[in-house]
Amino acid sequence: MTNADNHNDPSKTGRPGDIMTNLMGYIDTRIDLIRLEIQNKMKAGFVGILHATMLGFTAFMALIFLNVFLGLLLNDLLDSRFWGFGIITAFYLILFLIFFFGLDKKTFQGLADKTFENTIYKNDKTAK
Template sequence: MPETQDQKPQDIVSLLKEYISTRIELIRLTAIERLTVVVASLITNTFVIVAALLTFLFASLTLAFYLGELLDSYAAGFGIVALIYLAAALAIAFTKEKYLNKYLEDFMVKIIFNKKKK
């Protein structure tokens, strides 16, 4: 009987060491998973944003040239497009605190804490 009592503290210590080791490994793997989700999401989102910006740029140029031909003045066409952008920028500036910031915060939290669907 005394042998089993001596072995119990050793078993508990070895189990505790194993638990700590397993817990550290779990934390490391969870961090790696979250990091890979964020990096993959950033890469794909960057590609989508670049494609959208290029589309927006060419659509803007097309609109400016079209309005320029309608008005017989390319300067007027580009001026109208610039005024449209100014109006959009002012609208965003005045509503960003109420709408845009909350949406972006929620979007980033979803990316960071995204769980893989199984």
């Protein structure tokens, strides 16, 4: 065998093994990177949900106490023990009826379309 024959023989140079080792290392690294990205997205989602829950809870509590305050204030202004709470209840009942009978889901669908436009497929649409 000549020197030129050794150069063309892959079993003598070891290059295909090196390429396979590098390829497997690359694949392992990509898998680890994808796992890390998923973990980061899950952490960000958890933080977002926890933050939204806490904001919603505090807003709900503020609304409850505001309504109690308004009911007591109206009771004092009307010199009554119950008419203030009745007025607040009637307000929310009217608001409920307006939402239930007066507004169609299409009204909210337009708002949702405008709000969530270009969120999920943002990268695909900007590439075009």
